[in-house]
Amino acid sequence: MDPVYLDNNATTRVDAAVVSAMLPYFTEQFGNASSIHAFGAEVGAGLRTARRQLQALLGAEFDHEIVYxxxxTESDNTAILSALETQGGRNEIVTSTVEHPAILSLCAWLEKTRAAKVHYIGVDARGRLDIDAYRKALGPRTAIASIMWANNETGTIFPVETLAALAHEAGALFHTDAVQAVGKIKIDLSGSEIDMLSLSGHKLHGPKGIGALYVRRGVRLRPLIRGGHQERGRRAGTENAPGIVGLGAAAALAQEHMEDENTRVRDLRDRLEQGLVQRISHAVVTGDIENRLPNTANVAFEYIEGEAILLLLNKAGIAASSGSACTSGSLEPSHVLRAMKVPYTAAHGAIRFSFSRENTEADVDRVLEVMPGIIAQLRQMSPFWDGESKTRTAFTPTYA
Amino acid sequence: MWEYSEKVKDYFFNPKNAGVLEDASGVGEVGAIACGDALKLMIKVDPETDRITEAKFQTFGCGSAIASSSALTEIIIGKTLDEALAITNQDIADFLGGLPPEKMHCSVMGYEALRSAIANYRGEVWEDDHEEGALLCKCFGVDEGMVERAIRNNVLTTMEQVAHFTKATGSCGTCVEGIEEVLERTNAAMVEAGELAASQAFVVGAAPVVGRKTPRNSPVVALTSPPATKMTTLQRIKLIEAELEALRPALQSDGGDCELVDVEDNKVMVRLTGACVNCQLASVTVQGIQSRLAERLGTPVRVIPVPSGH
Known part of the structure; x- marks a missing residue:
């Protein structure tokens, strides 16, 4: 039986068309874009095309607003460190408790080593940002506000345009980590107030090791990596030509499939989610169901532990992921689910299924077929499970 | 993904002796759902021969927790209680062909549950300390001996390293102080033995503590305003009562509650009820109560939760 891959928020398969687009840049077109000769010039043309493809996906007004x-992670680091340098006299950062470690670890380090003050804004039970707290945290000392476009674990989408406008009222820059959003939902940065946006190639069927930081024209940027004049001096180092070309091709494909992602893929996700909560008791959907990525489902199964579920799923040929402490090597269950105050009874057993355009009805059928047995098997073994009679926790299920 | 041995996988995918043992003569329960690991071990003992004739387990936890529990039942069936008590967590790990270092606490959990079940059979109250010293980190079942060994064998000098090697302090954080003491003491002994440069040794308070969950600016026992005169016992009890009363609404909003049982010198016995029971975060609550009482009384106190029914 074909394996079922439902971990596309972790990474995606590089599209065959993307690979074909990249291959010549390893062989015939190996030149350095900075060189004056024909080898360099050919690569330069390829990079320009790729840049325009990514520009189109983002709806950016100018192609030079993209810095590869x-x-x-590098994009996130560049954005925040740059803001602290360019925003004279401001040393505060406003971010959320549910950001990716690329932001949270950096912020913790800045607090420790650069005396930066970081405001971590909390979320409600559905993972929605506390806008009042966000507004209050912004002030004359805020250098930058950085809030993700969509959460990687639950798919919850944040109102980034509103948040950007609020940040500007306080004279602060606004950055968004859009790694999970780009390619999955429509993004239009023309006329947007967003100053900087991070994205990553491998989340949208592009290669790993390539990403970009969108920097709105007029926003000052201090490079994280210094050296040559590449990327207009904003990111030194010889261009990763195959990567950039691959990201461009992936962006073009993502745009082509945007409709499919938001209709067929969303329906697959919904069918899986509803099928799971109908077939399995004490299973609850986490996240903001009305406003989230079309590809992400996060379902918490109470009284059992996530790694055990994943191992049994893996044995059945299904790849998913969990925020469980045991799989990540960290000690706490998912910081995102904890921030949402999902009780421990459920947080340890939360499983994320993340779809892509490659998934099919058969994938959903397969999961729905094996999942009830896996959950029952583990609950049989759990000292906390005493049959279907368990009273529900205070945690309200999204689907009744 | 973790690197599990074939035997771990086999015992996880095809666990032996999983489920409830009816009419168990001894039951041991360790761990908590909050920490992601819990084991209930049920044994049946033949009183004539003192042998374990049957054993079953129920485990909430990851693959290696389930495999370790199952392995434990296989190891102990047929053994006398004394033979069973000689089993160490390393024996469980060895039986499984080894466990990833991060998963050793799963075998410790089995070790603890076995002792708990045997004590239960013998009608004793199981104390969770043994020849290796006191169990320091209850969340991950790390005892003093394990911490000391990890420090010595790997020349650990920071709390962060200890957390990486043993997991201790990684969850609720209530054992930070205990682990700090062990690290300081062990490092000092290593310096004496010439195994460690004095400048490398960990000294409590000299380096930032990693893994502590309480905000940096509020030490666990905050002696901010010692009262000018010593309070009478009655005054102390009244003050403690008033403080607990003020804290109760917060606990009740989480479905829990707390009552004062006894005060003995600097020990304050409290009973946590409702949702606090079996909640591993209860230790965080206790820590919070402790720091508040210490602040109000102006002297260090120990808040000790007592089980309900005492």
């Missing part, structure tokens, strides 16, 4: 980086 080594990935989402």
């Amino acid at each position: 980086t080594g990935g989402g």
Whole structure:
């Protein structure tokens, strides 16, 4: 039986068309874009096309608003560190408790080593940002506000345009980590107030090791990596030509499939989710169901632990992920679910299924077929499970 | 993904002796759902021979927790209680062909549950300390001996390293102080033995503590305003009562509650009820109560939760 891959928020398969677009840049077109000769010139043309493809996906007004980086993490680091340098006299950062470690670890380090003050804004039970707290945290000392476009674990989408406008009222820059959003939902940065946006190639069927930071024209940027004049001096280092071309091709494909992602893929996700909560008791959907990515389902199964579920799923040929402490090597259950105050009884057993355009009805059928047995098997073994009679926790299920 | 041995996988995918043992003669329960690991071990003992004739388990936890529990039942069936008590967590790990270092606490959980079940059979109250010293981190079942060994064998000098090697302090954080003491003491002994440069040794308070969950600016026992005169016992009890009363609404809003049982010197016995029971975060609550009482009384106190029914 074909394996079922439902971990596309972790990474995606590089599209075959993307691979074909990249291959010549390893062989015939190996030149350095900075070189004066024909080898360099050919590569230069390829990079320009790729840049325009990514520009189109983002709806950016100018192609030079895109700065290529080594990935989402580098983009996030560049944005925040740059803001602290360019926003004279401001040393505060406003962010959320549910950001990716690319932001949270950096912020913790800045607090420790650069005396930056970081405001971590909480979320409600559905993972929605506390806008009042966000507004209050912004002030004359805020250098930058950084809030993700969509959460990687639950798919919950944040109102980034509103948040950007609020940040500007306080004279602060606004950055968004859009690694999970780009390619999955429509993004239009023309006329947007967003100053900086991070994205990553491998989340949208592009290669790993390539990402970009969108920097709105007029926003000052201090490079994280210094050296040559590449990327207009904003990111030194010889261009990763195959990566950039691959990201461009992936962006073009994502745009082509945007409709499919938001209709067929969303329906697959919904069918899986509803099928699971109908077939399995004490299973609850987490996240903001009305406003989230079309591809992400996060379902918490009470009284059992996530790694055990994943191991049994893996044995059945299904790949998913969990915020469980045991799989990540960290000690706490998912910081996102904890921030949403999902009780421990459920947080340890939360499983994320993340779809892509490659998934099919058969994938959903397969999960629905094996999941009830897996959950029952583990609950049989759980000292906390005493049959279907368990009273529900105070945690309200999204689907009744 | 973790690197599990074939035997771990086999015992996880095809666990032996999983389920409830009817008419168990001894039951041991360790761990908590909050920490992601819990084990209930049920044994049947032949009183004539003192042998374990049957054993079953129920485990909430990851693959290696389930495999370790199952392995434990296989190891102990047929053994006398004394033979069973000689089993160490390393024996469980060895039986499984080894466990990833991060998962050793799963075998410790089995070790603890076995002792708990045997004590239960013998009608004793199981104390969770043993020849290796006191169990320091209850969340991950790390005892003093394990911490000391990890420090010595790997020349650990920071709390962060200890957390990485043993997991201790990684969850609720209530054992930070205990682990700090062990690290300081062990490092000092290593310096004496010439195994560690004095400048490398950990000294409590000299380095930032990693893994502590309480905000940096509020030490666990905050002696901010010691009262000018010593309070009488009655005054102390009244003050403690008033403080607990003020804290109750917050606990009740989480479905829990707390009552004062006894005060003995600097020990304050409280009973946590409702949702607090079996909640591993209860230790965080206790820590919070402790720091508040210490602040109000102006002297260090220990808040000790007592089980309900005492």
